[in-house]
Amino acid sequence: MGVLAMNLLVTPSATVSRNRRTTASRASASNHAPKSIAKHASRASGFSNSIQQKVKSAKGKVQEGRQRLITTATVTEAPATTKSVYFFSKDESMGDASMKQLLGGKGANLAEMCKIGLSTPPGMTLTTESCRVYNENGGELGAGVWEEVLEGLSKIEATMGQKLGDLENPLLLSVRSGAAISMPGMMDTVLNLGLNDDVVKGLAAKSGNERFAYDSYRRFLDMFGCVVMGIDHELFEHEITQLKKAKGVMNDNDLTVEDLKELVEIYKGVYQKEGKSFPLDPLEQMKLGIFAVFDSWMSDRAILYREVENIKGLAGTAVNIQTMVFGNMGNTSGTGVCFTRNPSTGENKLYGEYLINAQGEDVVAGIRTPEPIEELKNNLPEAYAELIENTHILEKHYKDMQDIEFTVQDGKLFMLQCRSGKRTGPGAVRIAVELVKEGMVSKDTAITMVSAEHLDQLLHPQFKDEEAYKPNVLGEGLPASPGAAVGVVVFSGEAAVQAKAQGLKAILVRTETSPEDVGGMNASEGILTARGGMTSHAAVVARGWGKTCVSGCQELSVNDEAGTFTLGGKTVSVGDTISLNGTTGEVILGAAELAPPQIAGDFGEFMSWVDEARDIKVLTNADTPEDAAVARANGAEGIGLVRSEHMFFGSDERLRAVRKMIMAGDKKTREEALAEILPFQRSDFEGIFKAMDGFPVTVRLLDPPLHEFLPEGDIDEIAREMAEMTGSTEDEVLDRIESLAEVNPMLGFRGCRLAITYPEIAEMQARAILEAACTAQAEGVKVQADIMVPLVGTVEEFKNQEKLIRATAVKVFEEKGTVVPYKVGTMIEIPRAALMAAEIAEHAEFFSFGTNDLTQMTFGYSRDDVSKFVGNYMAQGILKSDPFEVIDQEGVGQLITMATKNGRTARPGLKVGVCGEQGGEPSSVEFFHKNQLDYVSCSPFRVPIARLAAAQAAVKAKK
Numbered sequence: 001m002g003v004l005a006m007n008l009l010v011t012p013s014a015t016v017s018r019n020r021r022t023t024a025s026r027a028s029a030s031n032h033a034p035k036s037i038a039k040h041a042s043r044a045s046g047f048s049n050s051i052q053q054k055v056k057s058a059k060g061k062v063q064e065g066r067q068r069l070i071t072t073a074t075v076t077e078a079p080a081t082t083k084s085v086y087f088f089s090k091d092e093s094m095g096d097a098s099m100k101q102l103l104g105g106k107g108a109n110l111a112e113m114c115k116i117g118l119s120t121p122p123g124m125t126l127t128t129e130s131c132r133v134y135n136e137n138g139g140e141l142g143a144g145v146w147e148e149v150l151e152g153l154s155k156i157e158a159t160m161g162q163k164l165g166d167l168e169n170p171l172l173l174s175v176r177s178g179a180a181i182s183m184p185g186m187m188d189t190v191l192n193l194g195l196n197d198d199v200v201k202g203l204a205a206k207s208g209n210e211r212f213a214y215d216s217y218r219r220f221l222d223m224f225g226c227v228v229m230g231i232d233h234e235l236f237e238h239e240i241t242q243l244k245k246a247k248g249v250m251n252d253n254d255l256t257v258e259d260l261k262e263l264v265e266i267y268k269g270v271y272q273k274e275g276k277s278f279p280l281d282p283l284e285q286m287k288l289g290i291f292a293v294f295d296s297w298m299s300d301r302a303i304l305y306r307e308v309e310n311i312k313g314l315a316g317t318a319v320n321i322q323t324m325v326f327g328n329m330g331n332t333s334g335t336g337v338c339f340t341r342n343p344s345t346g347e348n349k350l351y352g353e354y355l356i357n358a359q360g361e362d363v364v365a366g367i368r369t370p371e372p373i374e375e376l377k378n379n380l381p382e383a384y385a386e387l388i389e390n391t392h393i394l395e396k397h398y399k400d401m402q403d404i405e406f407t408v409q410d411g412k413l414f415m416l417q418c419r420s421g422k423r424t425g426p427g428a429v430r431i432a433v434e435l436v437k438e439g440m441v442s443k444d445t446a447i448t449m450v451s452a453e454h455l456d457q458l459l460h461p462q463f464k465d466e467e468a469y470k471p472n473v474l475g476e477g478l479p480a481s482p483g484a485a486v487g488v489v490v491f492s493g494e495a496a497v498q499a500k501a502q503g504l505k506a507i508l509v510r511t512e513t514s515p516e517d518v519g520g521m522n523a524s525e526g527i528l529t530a531r532g533g534m535t536s537h538a539a540v541v542a543r544g545w546g547k548t549c550v551s552g553c554q555e556l557s558v559n560d561e562a563g564t565f566t567l568g569g570k571t572v573s574v575g576d577t578i579s580l581n582g583t584t585g586e587v588i589l590g591a592a593e594l595a596p597p598q599i600a601g602d603f604g605e606f607m608s609w610v611d612e613a614r615d616i617k618v619l620t621n622a623d624t625p626e627d628a629a630v631a632r633a634n635g636a637e638g639i640g641l642v643r644s645e646h647m648f649f650g651s652d653e654r655l656r657a658v659r660k661m662i663m664a665g666d667k668k669t670r671e672e673a674l675a676e677i678l679p680f681q682r683s684d685f686e687g688i689f690k691a692m693d694g695f696p697v698t699v700r701l702l703d704p705p706l707h708e709f710l711p712e713g714d715i716d717e718i719a720r721e722m723a724e725m726t727g728s729t730e731d732e733v734l735d736r737i738e739s740l741a742e743v744n745p746m747l748g749f750r751g752c753r754l755a756i757t758y759p760e761i762a763e764m765q766a767r768a769i770l771e772a773a774c775t776a777q778a779e780g781v782k783v784q785a786d787i788m789v790p791l792v793g794t795v796e797e798f799k800n801q802e803k804l805i806r807a808t809a810v811k812v813f814e815e816k817g818t819v820v821p822y823k824v825g826t827m828i829e830i831p832r833a834a835l836m837a838a839e840i841a842e843h844a845e846f847f848s849f850g851t852n853d854l855t856q857m858t859f860g861y862s863r864d865d866v867s868k869f870v871g872n873y874m875a876q877g878i879l880k881s882d883p884f885e886v887i888d889q890e891g892v893g894q895l896i897t898m899a900t901k902n903g904r905t906a907r908p909g910l911k912v913g914v915c916g917e918q919g920g921e922p923s924s925v926e927f928f929h930k931n932q933l934d935y936v937s938c939s940p941f942r943v944p945i946a947r948l949a950a951a952q953a954a955v956k957a958k959k
Helices: 003-008 049-063 097-115 128-136 145-160 199-207 210-227 233-247 257-273 282-296 300-309 360-364 373-379 381-398 425-437 443-448 452-458 493-501 515-523 537-545 603-613 625-633 644-649 652-663 667-691 715-726 730-740 752-757 759-778 795-816 831-835 837-841 851-859 870-875 892-906 922-930 940-958
Strands: 085-088 123-126 173-178 189-193 318-323 334-339 351-356 402-409 412-420 473-476 478-481 484-490 506-510 526-529 548-551 557-559 564-567 570-573 577-581 586-589 617-621 639-643 696-700 784-789 822-828 846-849 911-914 935-938
Touching (some): 085 097, 085 145, 097 173, 097 412, 123 145, 128 282, 128 318, 145 282, 145 318, 173 282, 189 210, 189 360, 199 210, 210 233, 210 257, 210 282, 282 318, 300 515, 351 360, 351 373, 373 381, 381 412, 425 443, 425 452, 425 603, 443 603, 443 940, 452 940, 493 515, 515 537, 537 548, 617 625, 617 940, 639 644, 639 667, 639 935, 644 652, 652 715, 652 730, 667 696, 667 759, 715 730, 752 759, 752 795, 759 784, 759 795, 784 846, 795 822, 795 837, 822 831, 822 837, 831 837, 831 851, 831 892, 837 846, 837 892, 846 892, 851 892, 892 911, 922 940, 935 940
Parallel strands (some): 484 506, 506 526, 617 935, 639 696, 846 911, 911 935
Antiparallel strands (some): 123 318, 173 189, 173 318, 334 351, 334 402, 478 548, 484 577
């Protein structure tokens, strides 16, 4: 096994230790505001340094005192008017869908489902504010919260006619998380809460189904031990696997009631071996379940998910305590997850899965591969019919595709959850378009339903020829998340993160994924699992992140310890390359050839609505006719930045001429070299003008220092190469290199400083631009040429260059016998230029903010070195985001606002735009829209995203 394979062979057992509670004793359930109890300190590894630091920083106070037991505590007083618990039932609902920030998405929607009359088991929601207080108090509930919980429990008991812990008519509960923004699988859940050795007998007697009762008990012992007590789930999984082998059965459902009783005793033995005491008091179980859910808000996986999804500003998670309904009571019961439309394609057809005689975690966790939802019509037709009716009700009510969890108990349907469903890029666009056509939403609303990430997925490559790879197909699974992924095989989340850090694309292969894999899933190109269906954890998260996923590949056999998997009769090792087709479910050995995306269907219609809505233009940064053509195809309305120096690297012949110019010791020699460069530049500009027929083209004159055009490597080799190329001696080359050396070249001899010192350079470039414009215009092309002077810091610098450009234009127009429209403006990239905007605008006809250099000079951060600390800064909250990716609105943004206002005061109608990296970033585009800039300019492939962001900013501004 090679070094690469050794680096990637990190098994889950070696890298994942679940962060759960442990306790040595119980306290009275009547204690006020119970304190937090000890947690395992080990964490799922493999996260980036910045994430780890954010985890450490954010936990701070919560981690103190984790070794305390549950005791009576003095707590921080919460505001007297703050209500912490909201009850919901079909007859009474204290909340509604508008209260997501307080009740979380799940709690708000549970209350709303009750209000619109759906069959929803009664329960109560502890607010997200309670979670915030809990974490700020170091793991202590706020004053009075526990009393409100007990009051809410009494309401549930009265509604159901059952009591928690009662031996004759026991009430069982589920305890679930639910933040304001959906975080599927990232926080904790406890089901079947309230069971113990005595209650299970009462449940068996009440239900008349002893097997169901003990199946629920063994599930509870497993889940409570894992989620609350910090016991590794694999210990329980090992025991049930061994028991099934001993009994000669394959599935959990094949175990008899006596087998399950035996398993319960075995599970209790796991607690004892781990030094844990299982709490028999149901009220204490509920208390600890609440703690576990609140604590899971600060788990590594939840923090990482919020980082990836850029979720900020939330108080915490709510806790939903709800009456249990049981899908594991036999063949007239079941559980499932469905979407009102296909989340992968957007097709208006019910999409989902279910399991007979199972509980919800079996479906979501992918423990068993479920059946398609359509089959429910044959097994439980009345429940299926009601489910269909409910999905129509919910979609019309929320006016969006819904993700629904349901349980059927003895033939009766119960709705457990609804939320706006995660969807792929193609799915998002189709759903938005069809909802408009169905009259459910307006075009403006549809525009807000598609995110930048959705469009980014649409622009991902697909396989070039699916027939070509057919001989290498190893097998097929379920097409859980569409797309094409090629990468090296890894078997753990940590290995996927390591592979990405090494610049490798990885495919994460697991028997089944769990929330602990979230870091590796985010780092991977694609995910392959042996278990789990189309609505499993792997599938839901992958679709939300646009990751290709093939799940439920039942023939797949994974050996984590050996670092291999077997499929289709072949064994594949860690580090080997495979490909996944998430649209067909195919697993392919080797690297299948990729091709650019083919955008069709509803995309064009959707983007036409986008363009109707926006009032800021989207241009592109393009340096070649080919780039310009791609940008036009993506909807660009011109070029906001042509970096003319990039053309110099187009061929050896061009580079040779540039280096001759650099080596020139006098003006005459330099002009001779520039004369060789002129035809190349003129030809490129002609192609760009033609590609952008009718749209503006902004060309920046030479910006970088001259040394960037010299070869890299050993100085003697450079001197030898330059001497051969330019005809100079090696000593002359060395002298020239020494003269060009700068301590800080980015603040040195570059931009307009270079052109002022050597005006013949700027004159050649201006001539090339204007001659190309004349030629293109003569061929019927509508030309709009903007010539941009870089790195201006004083009015006099700009005036110097403007005079030279206009004098050159007079000469060219006289020579060509024609005139073309052109403007002379400047790039605002030095803070002083922003401060002097009014004075500069008296002469400049347009401004383009070069936000890369403006950010660099305002912060004093080197763009090339910022990566060494920016992650740490974000982790500690010093920076909200990387300012080279997202515009710094408070600092750099203030300069942009001021310069725009002052520039337009001096020159009404001044054209103002942005051409830095942030020109394609959605929140930055919204900022530029607020400041009434005329355009943003970004890379050709980000043009659709910038168009969408501009439209969303306009829609938001209307509200």
